[in-house]
Amino acid sequence: MNKNFEKLKDYMDKGIALSAAMGLFEWDNETLAPSAAIENTSKIMGILAKENHEALINDEVRELFAGLENAEDLTETEKLIVKKMQKEFKKLSAVTAKEYKDYNELTAKSANAWATAKENNDFSGFAPYLEKIIAFNKKTAKNRVEDRTSPYDVLLEDFEEGFTTEVLDKFFGELKEGILPLADKIKEKEDTVRADFLRKSYDIEKQKEFNRFIAEYIGFDFNKGVIAESEHPFTTGWHNNDVRITTHYYENMPESAIFSTIHESGHALYEMNVADKYTLSVLGGGTSMGVHESQSRFMENFIGRSKAFWEPVYPKLQEYFPENLKDISLDDFVKAVNRVEHGFIRTEADELTYSLHIIIRYEIEKQFMEGELDINEIPREWNKKYREYLGITPENVSEGVLQDIHWSQGSIGYFPSYALGNAFAAQFYHKMNEAFDVDEALRAGNIGRVTTWLRENIHQYGATKNATELLRDVTGEELNTKYYIDYLTKKYTKLYDL
Amino acid sequence: MNKNFEKLKDYMDKGIALSAAMGLFEWDNETLAPSAAIENTSKIMGILAKENHEALINDEVRELFAGLENAEDLTETEKLIVKKMQKEFKKLSAVTAKEYKDYNELTAKSANAWATAKENNDFSGFAPYLEKIIAFNKKTAKNRVEDRTSPYDVLLEDFEEGFTTEVLDKFFGELKEGILPLADKIKEKEDTVRADFLRKSYDIEKQKEFNRFIAEYIGFDFNKGVIAESEHPFTTGWHNNDVRITTHYYENMPESAIFSTIHESGHALYEMNVADKYTLSVLGGGTSMGVHESQSRFMENFIGRSKAFWEPVYPKLQEYFPENLKDISLDDFVKAVNRVEHGFIRTEADELTYSLHIIIRYEIEKQFMEGELDINEIPREWNKKYREYLGITPENVSEGVLQDIHWSQGSIGYFPSYALGNAFAAQFYHKMNEAFDVDEALRAGNIGRVTTWLRENIHQYGATKNATELLRDVTGEELNTKYYIDYLTKKYTKLYDL
Numbered sequence: 001m002n003k004n005f006e007k008l009k010d011y012m013d014k015g016i017a018l019s020a021a022m023g024l025f026e027w028d029n030e031t032l033a034p035s036a037a038i039e040n041t042s043k044i045m046g047i048l049a050k051e052n053h054e055a056l057i058n059d060e061v062r063e064l065f066a067g068l069e070n071a072e073d074l075t076e077t078e079k080l081i082v083k084k085m086q087k088e089f090k091k092l093s094a095v096t097a098k099e100y101k102d103y104n105e106l107t108a109k110s111a112n113a114w115a116t117a118k119e120n121n122d123f124s125g126f127a128p129y130l131e132k133i134i135a136f137n138k139k140t141a142k143n144r145v146e147d148r149t150s151p152y153d154v155l156l157e158d159f160e161e162g163f164t165t166e167v168l169d170k171f172f173g174e175l176k177e178g179i180l181p182l183a184d185k186i187k188e189k190e191d192t193v194r195a196d197f198l199r200k201s202y203d204i205e206k207q208k209e210f211n212r213f214i215a216e217y218i219g220f221d222f223n224k225g226v227i228a229e230s231e232h233p234f235t236t237g238w239h240n241n242d243v244r245i246t247t248h249y250y251e252n253m254p255e256s257a258i259f260s261t262i263h264e265s266g267h268a269l270y271e272m273n274v275a276d277k278y279t280l281s282v283l284g285g286g287t288s289m290g291v292h293e294s295q296s297r298f299m300e301n302f303i304g305r306s307k308a309f310w311e312p313v314y315p316k317l318q319e320y321f322p323e324n325l326k327d328i329s330l331d332d333f334v335k336a337v338n339r340v341e342h343g344f345i346r347t348e349a350d351e352l353t354y355s356l357h358i359i360i361r362y363e364i365e366k367q368f369m370e371g372e373l374d375i376n377e378i379p380r381e382w383n384k385k386y387r388e389y390l391g392i393t394p395e396n397v398s399e400g401v402l403q404d405i406h407w408s409q410g411s412i413g414y415f416p417s418y419a420l421g422n423a424f425a426a427q428f429y430h431k432m433n434e435a436f437d438v439d440e441a442l443r444a445g446n447i448g449r450v451t452t453w454l455r456e457n458i459h460q461y462g463a464t465k466n467a468t469e470l471l472r473d474v475t476g477e478e479l480n481t482k483y484y485i486d487y488l489t490k491k492y493t494k495l496y497d498l
Numbered sequence: 499m500n501k502n503f504e505k506l507k508d509y510m511d512k513g514i515a516l517s518a519a520m521g522l523f524e525w526d527n528e529t530l531a532p533s534a535a536i537e538n539t540s541k542i543m544g545i546l547a548k549e550n551h552e553a554l555i556n557d558e559v560r561e562l563f564a565g566l567e568n569a570e571d572l573t574e575t576e577k578l579i580v581k582k583m584q585k586e587f588k589k590l591s592a593v594t595a596k597e598y599k600d601y602n603e604l605t606a607k608s609a610n611a612w613a614t615a616k617e618n619n620d621f622s623g624f625a626p627y628l629e630k631i632i633a634f635n636k637k638t639a640k641n642r643v644e645d646r647t648s649p650y651d652v653l654l655e656d657f658e659e660g661f662t663t664e665v666l667d668k669f670f671g672e673l674k675e676g677i678l679p680l681a682d683k684i685k686e687k688e689d690t691v692r693a694d695f696l697r698k699s700y701d702i703e704k705q706k707e708f709n710r711f712i713a714e715y716i717g718f719d720f721n722k723g724v725i726a727e728s729e730h731p732f733t734t735g736w737h738n739n740d741v742r743i744t745t746h747y748y749e750n751m752p753e754s755a756i757f758s759t760i761h762e763s764g765h766a767l768y769e770m771n772v773a774d775k776y777t778l779s780v781l782g783g784g785t786s787m788g789v790h791e792s793q794s795r796f797m798e799n800f801i802g803r804s805k806a807f808w809e810p811v812y813p814k815l816q817e818y819f820p821e822n823l824k825d826i827s828l829d830d831f832v833k834a835v836n837r838v839e840h841g842f843i844r845t846e847a848d849e850l851t852y853s854l855h856i857i858i859r860y861e862i863e864k865q866f867m868e869g870e871l872d873i874n875e876i877p878r879e880w881n882k883k884y885r886e887y888l889g890i891t892p893e894n895v896s897e898g899v900l901q902d903i904h905w906s907q908g909s910i911g912y913f914p915s916y917a918l919g920n921a922f923a924a925q926f927y928h929k930m931n932e933a934f935d936v937d938e939a940l941r942a943g944n945i946g947r948v949t950t951w952l953r954e955n956i957h958q959y960g961a962t963k964n965a966t967e968l969l970r971d972v973t974g975e976e977l978n979t980k981y982y983i984d985y986l987t988k989k990y991t992k993l994y995d996l
């Protein structure tokens with residue numbers, strides 16, 4: 001092994017271990033840690049972040065990169081590792097170790113402050129944290145701005161290489177054009193789909209059992225993973241043999257847990273299926289947030305909300321809840337979980353209006369990152385945009401601007417990943433259907449064909465290809481919104497008999 | 499603040515954060531992590547251990563110690579921190595960062611190997627790990643041997659300053675002299691105490707509820723702590739606002755969970771009650787393993803097995819399990835949970851024979867540390883000693899040499915802490931009774947008097963005093979076995995009407 005690379009690998013290992021520790025603390029904070037712990041624990045997390053920073057941003061690593069510039073004895077994987085680390089180096093260099101420590105301490109506390117503010121329906125309890133988080137992101141993004149990019153572009157590209165506001169403005173424009181007319185037409189027919197049976201009482205313990213079953217059915221391997229509960233469902237993990245998801249159970253809304261379990265299992269399969277040779281390296285996770293969301297939203301929607309998927313599975317759900325479902329047909333159930341609702345909550349949104357929720361967040365982020373929106377104006381702007389795009393006004397901040405955890409964790413520029421994920425997923429779905437009849441496989445209970453295709457074409461490669469490279473290799477073209485619009489149009493025209 | 503101390507504090511903070519991360523991974527491995535995770539996770543833990551080593555063992559720290567040697571502007575707390583760090587420095591210096599990394603990777607894996615070997619009743623599955631662990635401890639302890647101490651002394655003093663084999667040989671000699679005649683006399687009367695009602699079926703969910711109640715009753719603060727389940731009950735934590743215990747439930751042995759919950763809660767109260775000014779520093783935990791066990795065994799036995807404790811609590815237990823306990827009197831219950839049984843399992847042992855289990859482990863550790871016992875001979879030696887001290891022969895290694903997790907975690911020299919803990923506890927108990935009538939307080943349900951006394955006299959000081967200093971400050975004398983022997987003699991003479 002190249003001597004410089006060997007030394008660089010030590011730094012990588014250190015970063016991997018420290019990130020894993022931070023990830024475990026985050027998981028623990030969200031799922032288990034006692035309420036009084038956060039103040040002290042956030043100090044610990046700040047120190048770990050500082051160590052993580054110093055493991056990469058130091059003179060020896062800088063010299064190692066220089067020494068490796070024209071090295072000819074690196075394997076392809078080694079080259080990709082160096083490239084990935086250089087990218088991270090550039091990103092972290094924009095901030096000092098001390099700033100990074102303070103920021104991580106802040107975001108650790110901030111997630112708690114957000115949860116409390118949401119519970120108390122009080123934006124002012126979260127605003128000071130959000131203000132600091134935005135200020136930090138603005139400042140550090142400015143240090144990284146290059147030709148033709150803005151600070152917001154810098155953040156967007158952290159989540160999705162190449163997807164700047166220029167690309168996204170066009171992308172969201174196409175989505176609006178495709179979705180809004182469809183959504184408007186359906187709005188008049190919204191109450192033609194019944195969902196009353198989903199508002200009955202569903203025993204939480206039974207829900208847990210069913211969710212475990214459904215995760216396993218999809219391919220979630222409990223030898224390599226854990227399911228727990230948290231306020232906001234999420235996926236995390238530190239290597240391909242330890243991947244964790246959470247869900248959240250509501251007694252009168254069983255589909256909430258079911259589809260978040262399927263969604264997070266989609267993320268989890270991606271992480272579990274990364275090839276062993278990449279795990280515990282910087283190439284060991286999903287390649288980008290957009291591709292990650294393409295996997296989770298693929299599983300949740302393209303697969304999980306299809307009639308074909310439920311054909312072998314729905315009888316099982318009926319067995320768990322006969323009192324509520326024995327007289328409900330498969331068709332009625334599938335219609336109910338696909339019904340369009342112009343609602344407030346993104347995570348509960350149907351496939352059609354989902355992207356509208358994202359557009360709102362994208363536009364607001366763009367505004368406050370470009371200094372056109374003061375923190376205290378965000379709730380009003382939020383409500384204004386909900387009226388504009390969905391025709392409804394949130395009654396309070398809990399179901400408005402405070403509904404999402406992302407900003408409290410410092411994730412600004414993340415939201416577009418969900419919409420990109422939808423579009424990527426539609427492209428993968430189209431391609432998969434060329435390989436075999438997906439519905440036929442699902443109807444036969446043979447979901448393994450789907451997950452095998454995903455593993456072979458996407459998952460195994462971890463972070464070795466970026467989204468555009470992956471799309472090109474798998475589908476032969478780059479981002480193309482057409483597939484997603486076509487899919488939505490076909491699906492909802494049929495469902496609502498338009 | 500002294501500039502050198504300020505710099506040293508950064509290294510301390512780093513060590514604290516890395517230790518916390520390692521502690522969280524250990525907790526997670528024992529309570530939640532998926533089965534396939536350990537191989538990769540142990541690599542992460544090895545790297546964190548290496549970082550932890552390098553955070554202390556480096557030239558700058560060495561110079562800082564030199565610069566602080568005659569510093570006159572340090573507070574008392576700062577002086578104690580320097581002293582404690584120097585002790586740790588000396589200990590860690592005996593091993594290179596690489597060796598330390600490998601060793602921690604080994605012990606992370608080894609705890610799993612132990613669990614599997616125990617389950618399969620197969621010593622050979624664990625022997626290779628034990629061999630490496632012993633070899634490492636021998637080698638590194640040899641580097642630290644000073645005048646008149648042996649490698650085993652070095653390990654013993656890691657857990658209890660000043661308690662070398664010379665002191666412990668005398669201590670265990672006194673215990674034997676006091677306990678063996680008493681235990682022999684009772685052996686003939688063992689079957690006079692009924693415990694059949696404890697072998698009925700006790701619903702696990704109800705047990706969990708009761709254990710939660712009992713922990714809270716003792717003073718375990720769920721805002722600052724968590725209870726989970728693991729094969730081997732233990733306590734851990736990273737600061738005074740995050741302390742965690744585990745227990746293990748058996749359907750036909752409810753007292754197992756109850757007394758391990760009380761035991762671990764005793765540990766937890768110690769950690770939770772350390773003063774805020776010491777937490778997140780090297781003074782922030784319990785001062786030694788012996789003192790820690792004095793707190794856990796105090797709660798478990800002196801308090802938790804007393805009739806006075808159960809007077810207000812037993813009716814609650816009867817409410818939970820009326821079908822098993824409604825006709826069992828308080829006296830019969832208390833007798834049953836105090837009955838002497840010459841059994842195989844240390845953690846299930848009564849107070850009287852408990853120390854015999856410890857003597858056996860002490861003698862075996864001494865033998866293999868002094869090279870007088872080969873790894874493969876340990877099971878035979880174990881059984882021989884069980885015949886000698888308890889008159890019984892384990893039928894298999896699961897209930898013999900493989901019953902304890904300690905060696906798999908690298909804890910050699912830990913076991914004497916339990917016996918020392920018993921003796922310390924008896925001294926504290928004697929002193930507490932001079933301050934107020936303990937039984938009277940317990941009968942009145944006023945256990946807060948007990949925990950307040952412990953907090954004020956012991957817990958709040960964290961690691962600022964070693965065991966001997968603490969004993970002296972609290973009781974006015976050093977280790978004195980008399981109190982423990984007197985307590986046992988009085989208790990068991992009465993219980994068995996000798």
